Amino acid sequence: MKRDNNIYIISIILLLVSLSGCALNKKEKNNNYEENNDINIYVDTKDEVSIEMIQFAIESYKNQKEGTTVNIKAPVNKKDINTYLKDTKEIDLVVTNRNNILDLSKQGLIADLNEFYKKNDINNRFYNIITSYGIKGDQYFALGLLPFTIQIIYNEKYFEDKSIEINNATLEELIKLNNDKDVKVPILAPESIDAMEIISVLLEDNLVDKKQLENIYEGNVEKYNNFKDIQVVLDELNKLTKEGYLTKDMLEVKDEDVLSYIDKGRYPMAIVASSYNNDEERLNTKVLGNYKLIGKEKTPVVFMDALIAVANNCKDQEEVIEFMKFIYSDEFQMKISEKGFVTGNIKAMEDNKLINSNLKSDIISSNMSNIPYIYSLPPKIRNEVKSEMYNILRGNYSGDEWKKIIRDSY
CATH class of the missing domain: 3.40.190.10 (Periplasmic binding protein-like II)
Structure with a gap:
């Protein structure tokens, strides 16, 4: 994970190639490929750790959910994401920073996730800092990935x-x-x-x-x-x-x-x-x-440099929510914790004996006031x-x- 522009570009390219290969394999195996559900994710982050986690999540979901293809769409410029979300149904999920989440929520381009939070007991299963990143006013629009x-x-x-x-x-x-x-x-x-x-x-x-x-x-x-x-x-x-x-x-x-x-x-x-x-x-x-x-x-x-949100224009919100439920399940959160990712899931953090005690304490005790001011600009x-x-x-x-x-x- 070298900190270089090339690493970010290569990561996205490898992700695209990998997922394209998966899609081709599924097409060969399934004569009803045209009926498969596709999820398109717009990934707009240069955080290599978050990209690695997203790739692992996609591979894990693909193995569990037959008939679903997950595609990555890399950003060209900010205008593209606004155009996608306003005029098409090509984008289902958006992975970006809090600055852009606030902007997209103001434009009404991403979905209110209050119901998702309630049905999946997010506030009781994740530490406050994870949910604080995705809230604006009294509405939840996103969830943080890796603190x-x-x-x-x-x-x-x-x-x-x-x-x-x-x-x-x-x-x-x-x-x-x-x-x-x-x-x-x-x-x-x-x-x-x-x-x-x-x-x-x-x-x-x-x-x-x-x-x-x-x-x-x-x-x-x-x-x-x-x-x-x-x-x-x-x-x-x-x-x-x-x-x-x-x-x-x-x-x-x-x-x-x-x-x-x-x-x-x-x-x-x-x-x-x-x-x-x-x-x-x-x-x-x-x-x-x-x-x-x-x-x-x-x-x-x-x-947290990467949050995930649901596009208001997504073509199949039910399938998209299933993917979100998978990522934020205790089971998957514990799995990524075992792979070395630090997650804000309470159960995964409690079971992680290797995490630095200062880091663990900081995540547990943090809330809205502990979010860097740069993310609210x-x-x-x-x-x-x-x-x-x-x-x-x-x-x-x-x-x-x-x-x-x-x-x-x-």
Whole structure:
């Protein structure tokens, strides 16, 4: 799962080829192929772990459900998904991030899943964070796939040799320690999440009212101008930059090899998505359980870069719901847990003895307030916020970044 554009493209191509082969095999075996039920899934994520899980789900469903073919449709651009969902019945399920789910729900292009939640007892079988990702107002429009957190991993021997009490240091001090030695901090996360976005999410903690931000989603200019929380995050980012804790060159996006590099001491520490750190036994690598940032204790932040929703125009909602029921059954959730995926299903999590205790605790205790603020922003505003972060790191801070972001977005 190298973090590279090519990996994402290759994953989708392999998935398409694999499923096409399955469809051909079924056609040869079944003279009534034309009557088979097809499910078309629009997969719009660059999270390699989620793509791998979707592929496993499709293969498992195909083995259980004779006569059903599941097809993947990869995105070309955002206009295509809107066109598909408005004008055709080609798309049955959508896999995308929360930003797009909020957008599609506002346009009435994805189905209300309240009844699905009730009939399948979702709220009692899954932790709150899984369902929080898919809710807007009092309606459920999607379900999260695989939750992950951001971990600070470090080489224990490196800090012991330098007599540094890492558990007493703040995160900004640890980053500055690397900066002072001209050592970059590696970062490993899904390609769709920018490195500075991750820093800002760790920074924002409880500075942003997520519920209010969701309520004004795609609102008018006045509503966004009156929402000051993200400017506070940018102010804190500027403060850390001026004090020398953050620099424009401090982060280095890496692939999974960085996990072994940390263990061998090539890097003192790294910022890593938990979905890549499978708790393989490593001699010198530890996860920093608790730390402070800008004087505040770490609080859980749970990411999910892929959610699944049902298209309002789907041609056979009954068949689609059967597929959803399969994915979110306790049996399948336990199966993917056994394969190493971290799921928010209560039964699967309780039976998983290998999961990192900090990660498990974060998922269990999290709710709407633990969703990163970036997922409640319209894509255009999210991109502008990211741009302003890098401007601040380059020394261009005015204190009116949020007003500029809204002006440029509208």
